[in-house]
Structures are given as structure tokens and as C-alpha cells.
Amino acid sequence: MPSHHSQKRLVGPLSRARGLGSAKHGLQHWWAQRVSAVALVPLTLWFVYSVVHLTGADQARVHDWLARPASAILMSLFIVAMFHHLALGLQTVIEDYVHREGVKLTALLLVKGLIVLTAAAALFTVLHVAVGG
């Protein structure tokens, strides 16, 4: 790690923070990634089990399945945990491979926006079906 005292670089704290390097959210990010990972272990197994049982099902059958409270609750949790985990993971990947500041920031915002939009659509569908749409 370069020492800012010895190099005498004219870079203020704000510029460093914009580089996403010193916002001090590293541990929070790391922890959230683990918490979502642990939650996703049982949720993913439930999801795979459910999808296998729905192989070849038509709309009415899938609809009935998702309308059940247990399915709706677990599916909502799966969507929230999975998209959160995805957002954190893709952030790490982008930060590791994209080094040009402007491109990195644009990519981070685009990916975050797409994930929030997709997650909202998925969650809305589950609630719509569960509440009796």
C-alpha cells in the first residue's frame, strides 16, 4: 500500500473516497456477502427442489404453487437474498477488473440499477400472485 505521507501526492480524502477505496465499507460488504451466502444455502436447495417438481407444469399449476403462503414467503426471501448477493458479487468483479474510474463507476451504476429493477419486477410478481392476482 503506498504511503501518502512519503509520496506527497496532492490527492485529498474526497478524491480517494471517490475511488471507492477508503469509504470504510469493506468489512460491511464482506459481511453482507457472507450473510446472504448463508441464507442462500437452504433457500437455493428449496428453490431447486420446487423447480424440479414444477418440470413441465402449465401456468395454472405454477400459479397455484406460488400462491401458497409458504412458496410466496420463501420465494420472496430467495429473490431478496439472491439479488443482494448478486449485486455484492458483481460489484467485486467490476472493481477487480475495471480500472478506469469513469468506466468503473458507470458499470457499477448500470449493474446496480439493472439488478434493482429486475429484483423489483420479480418481487412484485410474487406478491401479486400471492395476494390473489
Add this chain to the structure above:
Amino acid sequence: MTSTMSILHRITGVALGVGALLLTWWLLALLGEPSDFAAVQDFLGSIFGHFLLLGWTWALFYHLSNGIRHLVWDTGHALTLPNVYRGGWLVIGMSVVLTLATWLAGYWLR
């Protein structure tokens, strides 16, 4: 092998992110006409759809198994070199076995 497995964890993670888009499409089709949903199911039932689903099934089980391996490492366990390799082979074996089991179950229940 260890570096390949590490990059595979990221590749499968990104691939599963694309799969999440498909899952959302499948869910949204529930709100449309029965023919809309049938279109999604037909796509998934095609050879290309099966190819994608098979890939995603393996990616999911690889990412899940290797993710658990990472969580074990986070607790400070299994960090000796022989254990890292043993865990690696276990993850590869588990991902293949679970993928086959899932698809056999799918065909059996169809």
C-alpha cells in the same frame, strides 16, 4: 487447479446472474396470458433451452458447493494445502452428482 476453481466461482456467479434474468422472465409470464407462459416453457423445453438450463444447474451447484467451501475457510478450517485440494475435488464431484440427480429427478417427475 485452485486458481481455475477460483475464476470458475466468479464465472458461474456471473452466469447465474444472467439466469436470474430468466427466472424473472418466467415469473413475469405468470401475470400474462397462459400462451405467454407457454412460450417461456416452450423456449426452456427446446434443445437450446435445455442446454442453458443444464449449464445453469451445474453452475448453481458448483457455486453453492464452492461457496460453502469458502464459508468453511472463513471459519479458519481446512486451510492446509492437502485439505484445499481435497475440498476442491469434493466440490467438483458434488456439482456433477447433484446436477445429474436433479435432472434425473426432473425427468422422473415429469
